[in-house]
Amino acid sequence: MNSEYDVAGKTAVVTGAASGIGLGIARALARAGMSLVMADVEPAALDGAVDQLRSDGYRAVGVLTDVSDRLQVEALAEAALAEFGAVHVVANNAGVGASGPVEDMSIEEWKWIIDVNLWGVIHGVRTFLPILKRQDEGHITATSSVAGLAGGPMLGAYHTAKHGVVGLMDSVRAELALLGSPVKASVLCPGPVATNVVRSERNRPDDVDRHLVGEPEKRFWSRLTSTLAAGMAPEAVGELVADAVRLERFWILTEPEQHISSVEQRLAEIKADHLERG
Numbered sequence: 001m002n003s004e005y006d007v008a009g010k011t012a013v014v015t016g017a018a019s020g021i022g023l024g025i026a027r028a029l030a031r032a033g034m035s036l037v038m039a040d041v042e043p044a045a046l047d048g049a050v051d052q053l054r055s056d057g058y059r060a061v062g063v064l065t066d067v068s069d070r071l072q073v074e075a076l077a078e079a080a081l082a083e084f085g086a087v088h089v090v091a092n093n094a095g096v097g098a099s100g101p102v103e104d105m106s107i108e109e110w111k112w113i114i115d116v117n118l119w120g121v122i123h124g125v126r127t128f129l130p131i132l133k134r135q136d137e138g139h140i141t142a143t144s145s146v147a148g149l150a151g152g153p154m155l156g157a158y159h160t161a162k163h164g165v166v167g168l169m170d171s172v173r174a175e176l177a178l179l180g181s182p183v184k185a186s187v188l189c190p191g192p193v194a195t196n197v198v199r200s201e202r203n204r205p206d207d208v209d210r211h212l213v214g215e216p217e218k219r220f221w222s223r224l225t226s227t228l229a230a231g232m233a234p235e236a237v238g239e240l241v242a243d244a245v246r247l248e249r250f251w252i253l254t255e256p257e258q259h260i261s262s263v264e265q266r267l268a269e270i271k272a273d274h275l276e277r278g
């Protein structure tokens with residue numbers, strides 16, 4: 001039987017906590033009795049999110065952080081330790097979405113997507129994992145996506161980053177197991193969730209110009225926007241993460257049957273290419 005991790009009275013750091021899934025995770029961990037350090041790049045939204053938690057009676061502080069900047073992530077850890085004395089759960093969740101055929105997206109656009117979605121998690125892991133390991137306790141999670149489990153058109157940079165997050169967290173899990181560490185890792189792979197991710201353009205840095213968007217991409221984005229609007233509530237995703245932390249589960253899937261079948265499809269293709277050809 002798996003053991004359970006009791007987080008009540010402990011401290012969590014959540015990035016991208018001002019909106020959507022990050023706010024859902026922060027609220028779920030607060031409900032589980034944790035103090036929250038909420039990090040985000042958007043100051044007004046962050047203040048609003050922190051106020052929301054505090055007015056519901058939870059302990060929360062906000063730390064303005066751009067996760068693509070290593071020094072800012074290190075400053076986030078220092079701020080969390082200064083405020084609460086320890087960090088036990090870390091959710092590397094901040095992310096941005098942008099579409100574009102792989103060869104049309106500019107190098108700056110590729111860099112933006114990889115910097116936030118993948119380097120943001122790398123910085124989080126490199127900064128917080130040593131803290132958790134030193135105290136021999138804790139859980140580190142990161143938000144990937146179904147886009148981290150299978151490929152697809154028009155989101156090549158995003159798929160690349162999200163596959164990287166799955167690979168990274170699987171490596172973290174393997175290294176913790178090798179050491180026999182009680183620290184646990186997990187990876188969240190959501191399907192559609194009704195959040196502001198389709199408005200990620202609000203976070204696009206001024207110096208990252210947008211490529212010329214053609215009709216197929218416009219149609220793709222409009223379909224994606226409708227699919228996400230009808231997606232799962234971020235609060236429900238937050239509860240899945242809180243459950244995974246408590247139950248020490250690695251994979252966190254929002255619609256397991258559907259996502260497992262995408263992975264099985266990939267496996268079937270590998271088998272078809274290698275085992276079934278004469």
Ligand SMILES: NC(=O)c1ccc[n+]([C@@H]2O[C@H](COP(=O)([O-])OP(=O)(O)OC[C@H]3O[C@@H](n4cnc5c(N)ncnc54)[C@H](O)[C@@H]3O)[C@@H](O)[C@H]2O)c1
Pocket residue numbers: 015016017018019020021022039040041042045065066067068093094095096097116117143144145146189190191192193194195196197198199200203228231
């Ligand atoms: N919504 C979905 O359907 C869906 C599906 C799969 C994965 N995801 C992933 O979930 C995570 C959360 O996204 P969401 O859907 O809640 O979108 P969201 O836009 O509602 O929230 C993302 C948050 O990250 C913040 N952020 C953006 N760039 C940042 C940076 N450089 N540093 C710090 N914070 C930054 C934003 O300000 C925002 O508050 C992302 O990693 C996203 O890729 C979302």
